[in-house]
Amino acid sequence: MCGINGIVSKKIEDKESMVKSMNHRLSHRGPDDEGIWQEEAVALGQKRLSIIDLSAAGHQPMVSACGRYVLVFNGEVYNFRELRHKFDYPWQSHTDSEVILAAWEKMGPECVKQFNGMFAFAIWDREEQNLAIVRDRMGIKPLYWSLNDNGLFFSSEVRALLASGSVSKNLDEDSVVDFLRYQTVQTPKTILKEVQMLLPGTILNYNLKNNQVSFDTFWSSFDKVKTHNPGSYEEVKQKVRNLFFESVERRLVADVPFGAFLSGGIDSSAVVGAMAKVSNNRIDTFNITFSEDEFSEAPYARYIAEMHKTNHHEIHLKPDDFLHLLPDALSAMDHPSGDGPNTWVVSKMTKEAGITMALSGLGGDEVFGGYAIFNRMAALEKRKALWKLPLFLRQMAGRSLTALKPGVASTKVKRLLEMKDYSFEEAFAISRQALMDPQLEGMLNRKELPVHNPVEWLKKQHLQKEGDVLSRVSVAELTTYMQNVLLRDSDQMSMAQALEVRVPFLDHELVEYVLSLPDDIKRPVTPKKLLVDSMPDLLPDYIVNRPKMGFVFPWRDWLKGEMHNYADERIRSIAQRDMFNEKGVLDIWSRFLKGDASVTFSRVWPLVVLEEWVSGLGE
Known part of the structure; x- marks a missing residue:
C-alpha cells in the first residue's frame, strides 16, 4: 500500500x-x-x-x-x-x-x-x-x-x-x-x-x-447484471460461502500485523468469523463505543469477539474526545465527503495498537441488499403504472403527504411523484439525495441547477432495463455511494494513519456471482438473507436481528450540543461565499437546530466539511 x-x-x-x-x-x-x-x-x-x-x-x-x-x-x-x-x-x-x-x-x-x-x-x-x-x-x-x-x-x-x-x-x-x-x-x-x-x-x-x-x-459491474439459473438454493449458499471464505483468505496474506474493524453487525461479524476460521493466529478486533447508549454497539461486538476468542479492543469515545480529534480528521480529508471522521478515529486507534493492515465489512450491504433502498426500489418498480396518472394528481398527492407527515421520507416521495415519467435512474438518485433541489435552490446563487450526475451516468450504462431490479440497485449503489463515499473515505482516512484496509465483500469474483443471481434468491425479506443463510455458524440470531447501526456517530446530538460552536462558525463562513445565498444557508441551519424533520444532520454537516476543506486550499 x-x-x-x-x-x-x-x-x-x-x-x-x-x-x-x-x-x-x-x-x-x-x-x-x-x-x-x-x-x-x-x-x-x-x-x-x-x-x-x-x-x-x-x-x-x-x-x-x-x-x-x-x-x-x-x-x-x-x-x-x-x-x-x-x-x-x-x-x-x-x-x-x-x-x-x-x-x-x-x-x-x-x-x-x-x-x-x-x-x-x-x-x-x-x-x-x-x-x-x-x-x-x-x-x-x-x-x-x-x-x-x-x-x-x-x-x-x-x-x-x-x-x-x-x-x-x-x-x-x-x-x-x-x-x-x-x-x-x-x-x-x-x-x-x-x-x-x-x-x-x-x-x-x-x-x-x-x-x-x-x-x-x-x-464493468454493469456487464455483470445478467441473471442465469444458478441451481438449487443449497448450491447457491455453498457457492457464496466458498467465494467469501476464499476472498477473506486471500486478504490475510501480509508480512505485517493485521486485525479487523468489528461493529458487531452482520458484515463485520462475518468477516471476523471467517478470519478466525482460516487464520492460525488470534485476531485483533476494534470497536468504537459511545457514552450515549443508543449509539453503542459494544455488546454486539463483544459477543462476536468472545465467540471467536479475538483480542478485542474497545475504543470508548466521549464528545469531548471526538471534538478534540475532529480538526485532525477533517484535515486528513483529501477530497470533501459527508462522512469519514468515524473511519479516521477507528483507523488511528487501530494503528496505535500496532496494526498495519485491517479487514473491513464494507460492501456487504451493497452486494447482499442490506439497505432499505433495495426494498423501496423493488416496490417502486412494481408500481410503475402510478406514473401514468396525470401529473397534477400526483403533485396534489405529494403536497398532501408532506403537509400531513413532514419529514425527509415524505419530501422524497413528493419528488418521486413529480417525475414526468418513471425512471429507475432518477428514482434511485432522488432516493439517495441528501439536500433536495428546492432546498438547494434557496441556498445557492445560481439560476438553475445542473442535471443529476448519477442519473446521467446510470442512463449511459443502460441499467434501466437489464437484469433483475435488486442487482440493478446493487450496481447503482456500488458505482455511486460505495465508490464515491465509502471507499474514498475508507482510503483517505485509513491511509492518513498509514493503515491499509482490505474489503473481502468487494472481491470481484464474489460480486460477479451475486450480481448474476435472480431476485427471488436474494430478496431481503430478512436482513441480507442470502448472506446469513450461507454462514449460519458465523451469524447467530443475536447479531442478525439486532438494530442496524454500523460505525455511526451521534452527530445530531453533538451538532446541537458540544460541536455547535464549531459547526456554526463554518456554516456562517460558507454562507458568505459568492456561490451561496447567505439567508438560505442560515435558514437550513436554523431549521436543523429547531428540530425540523426535513433537515437532518446529514443535510448540514456537508456544509461544515466543505467550508473546512475549501478554507484549507489556501494553506
Whole structure:
C-alpha cells in the first residue's frame, strides 16, 4: 500500500523537484520508503507502506528486467503468488509489484484481467513513450489525474496534485452542487475543475508522441447484471460461502500485523468469523463505543469477539474526545465527503495498537441488499403504472403527504411523484439525495441547477432495463455511494494513519456471482438473507436481528450540543461565499437546530466539511 505520483511533460524542466513536493504531500501514505525516477519528459514518484516483502527489494519506482517499463504501484494483487508461477522472469523480490511488471512485459495491458485485488498503478513504456494508468475493478484504490497545457499529472490524492503547483485549485461549481446533493462528487468528476478521478476498471493511456488521452474499460459491474439459473438454493449458499471464505483468505496474506474493524453487525461479524476460521493466529478486533447508549454497539461486538476468542479492543469515545480529534480528521480529508471522521478515529486507534493492515465489512450491504433502498426500489418498480396518472394528481398527492407527515421520507416521495415519467435512474438518485433541489435552490446563487450526475451516468450504462431490479440497485449503489463515499473515505482516512484496509465483500469474483443471481434468491425479506443463510455458524440470531447501526456517530446530538460552536462558525463562513445565498444557508441551519424533520444532520454537516476543506486550499 502506497501513494503514487507522476508527471509527463515536455514543458516542465524540473519535474524531479515537483514530484518530490508531491511525494512529500503523500508522506502519511508511505512512511517506510520513498523513490523518484526521472527520464527526459517523465518523472514518477512513490511513498511506500511496506505490507508484502518488507525488504529494500520492493523499492519503487521499479524498472522491469528488460528495462522497457517503469512502475509505480499502490494496492495489493492478492493472487500474485499463483501468477508468479506463470511467468518466466528473473525475479529480484517477493513483491506483487514485480509480478505486475512481469505480467505487463509478457502480456501487455491484457494482464490486468488476471489480477485479483485492489490497485492503482502507472506504467511508463520507454519505447512507445506511453503512460498507462490503471485502476481496479471496484474502485477501491483512488487515482486522480489532470491534463493541462503543461502536461499530464496523476496521483493517489487530490492535494498531492495541487502540490505540483501546476494544477488549478478552482472549484467546479456543478460539482459543489453534486456534493451537496449526495455528500460527494460522482466519478469521474471531482470538486476541482482541472482534476478528474479515473473510473474503476479502466486504463488511461497518455501518449507523449501525439499528446492524446484514450481510455479502455477492462471490467464493468454493469456487464455483470445478467441473471442465469444458478441451481438449487443449497448450491447457491455453498457457492457464496466458498467465494467469501476464499476472498477473506486471500486478504490475510501480509508480512505485517493485521486485525479487523468489528461493529458487531452482520458484515463485520462475518468477516471476523471467517478470519478466525482460516487464520492460525488470534485476531485483533476494534470497536468504537459511545457514552450515549443508543449509539453503542459494544455488546454486539463483544459477543462476536468472545465467540471467536479475538483480542478485542474497545475504543470508548466521549464528545469531548471526538471534538478534540475532529480538526485532525477533517484535515486528513483529501477530497470533501459527508462522512469519514468515524473511519479516521477507528483507523488511528487501530494503528496505535500496532496494526498495519485491517479487514473491513464494507460492501456487504451493497452486494447482499442490506439497505432499505433495495426494498423501496423493488416496490417502486412494481408500481410503475402510478406514473401514468396525470401529473397534477400526483403533485396534489405529494403536497398532501408532506403537509400531513413532514419529514425527509415524505419530501422524497413528493419528488418521486413529480417525475414526468418513471425512471429507475432518477428514482434511485432522488432516493439517495441528501439536500433536495428546492432546498438547494434557496441556498445557492445560481439560476438553475445542473442535471443529476448519477442519473446521467446510470442512463449511459443502460441499467434501466437489464437484469433483475435488486442487482440493478446493487450496481447503482456500488458505482455511486460505495465508490464515491465509502471507499474514498475508507482510503483517505485509513491511509492518513498509514493503515491499509482490505474489503473481502468487494472481491470481484464474489460480486460477479451475486450480481448474476435472480431476485427471488436474494430478496431481503430478512436482513441480507442470502448472506446469513450461507454462514449460519458465523451469524447467530443475536447479531442478525439486532438494530442496524454500523460505525455511526451521534452527530445530531453533538451538532446541537458540544460541536455547535464549531459547526456554526463554518456554516456562517460558507454562507458568505459568492456561490451561496447567505439567508438560505442560515435558514437550513436554523431549521436543523429547531428540530425540523426535513433537515437532518446529514443535510448540514456537508456544509461544515466543505467550508473546512475549501478554507484549507489556501494553506
